[in-house]
Amino acid sequence: MDYPLIVDVFFVLLATLAVVSGWRVFATDSMVRASFFLLVSFIAVGVIMILLAAEYLGVAMFFMMAVEMMVMAIFMVMFMMNPAGLNPMMMVHQHKFSIAAGAAVFLVLATVALLAEFPDSPLPADLDPVASLGDELLGDSMLIFESAGIVLLTTMIGVVVLSSHRGRYGAADEGSMPPGLVPGGDPAGMPEEDDEGDGHHHCH
């Protein structure tokens, strides 16, 4: 299927943006910036989806990723020791193996893309992508769609159970000690105390 030149130009720009920002996610010092780079990568892919006439999926991608990356940025600030990237930092392990594995995955998939012969059957001219997706979701594939909803509900319950402060066998942070500064070393601080300051008495 031939696209007009302007679509090709946009595709090249968006593809470059998606790959470069995807790479910057793991190359920037700031964890918050990393989540926004990931958001840029997702939005570029969402625009490419819209160029491919999948308008509903592209727009759904924008909404979903905008919220998801904000949650990710908040979690970064909550948990990271260095969320703003004030000190240069590279927190990686098995680095060379990872680079080789990532390159190998790309090469294998690229070989498949270049050598395999896929059927060339573009969208019919009279197809309404959004209407056909809606018919499918609430028609033949309704069971799959509803199952996804049930799985999401199960996930919500599981997440509440997992992250509850009161664990299954007592308090979730009982006996919790910070990790050592060096592997196997002394804990780098004291066990977590209750947040209440002096003058508060607990009534257990």
Next chain:
Amino acid sequence: MTLVTLLLLAAALIGIGFYGALSQQSFVMLMMGLELILNGVMLAAVAFWALSGAGAPEGQLLTIVVMAVMAIEMAMGFALVVAVFRTNQADVTEGITELKH
């Protein structure tokens, strides 16, 4: 914009995500790698739907399912980060070499 270039882009995203998921120490960064992999998968699914599948609606349905998987991965990942942080006060993968609690 042809099927081959779209699949090459998807392969690049999956490769970068694979590198990130294997190399990052921070749990949240590790999840970003997994997200990038799913990003490439969704792009490949839409590309096949639009250029090779004659607009069969199951192609779009597959992308919706991958989106649901992505949401589940995020939610469970963050819950596990919270649970690990409660027991170890750490958010790096090295913090749970001994799963004692």
